[in-house]
Amino acid sequence: MRIALYQPDIPGNTGAILRLAACLDLTVDLIEPAGFDLSDRNLKRAGMDYIERAVLNRHASWEAFEAWRRGEGRRLLLFSTTADTAYTDFSYADSDILLFGRESAGAPEAVHSAADARLLIPMKEGARSLNLAMSAAMAAGEAIRQVR
Template sequence: MMNIVLLEPEMPSNTGNIGRTCAATNTRLHLIEPLGFKLNEKALKRAGLDYWDKLDVQVYSDYQDFLDKNPDAAGNMYFATTKAHKVYSEVKYSSDCYLMFGKESAGIPEEILVQHEDHCVRIPMWGDIRSLNLSNSAAIVLYEALRQNGFEKMERNGRLHHLQWKDEA
């Protein structure tokens, strides 16, 4: 199972959107406090729609609490940052990796990034754009990791329902 880790997320709508993406991909969502919202806020539930109850979500008091409770994240975590030297599509993701994203206003603290520089990844952007929306960034990196693992156990085929149109001439 893939893992999305949000370090101190601030906006309930972004976390709700990411939660919906996690539910749609059977990805566990890890939330590291402090959160900029309450988990029962309407904006969070509205963005996650009716999928929030299908979500595997874990909450941690701080970064160290997360590390203590997820020892398998060591060496198996990628840190999304505009400061990375590698593009997100240039690394090989395991089927149980952790993808960390920082808070909307500041990203992942530099002291964490420096400790894991080889596992930092970025999404290329044009010009002087500072960053993408957090929920968009999470979806982009997650779907690359899922693609690399063959979209394991995910529905890959859609079905069109052919409608019969009457010609009322």
């Protein structure tokens, strides 16, 4: 199972997700461009010493990522505030990629269209969104619970 980040904006979130992935034995796919330099100290602070243990694959663009994913035959699950299916009502597979959009803008329509499923983390009415790292942790926890 993998976590993919579409052009992330906030280094602290990416660092926390790398730490999560290292601890849960997941791979992170970072779809560039990122909104920060990967040597950012906030990224390193959030990831602590776990960043060195994390498996990170960088993709130069959405098109490069999509070509790789399709070649691998992996299912793409996009987490979105506009989705209809709750993430807890979905059946995960070990080869799935859990994709999260940019903190500032989500994912564009081309990414939505490419997804095999769009999943929602239900929230209280009036709440806009959860922190990206929290969302990734919730999604990964549920997916792992189901497949492992």
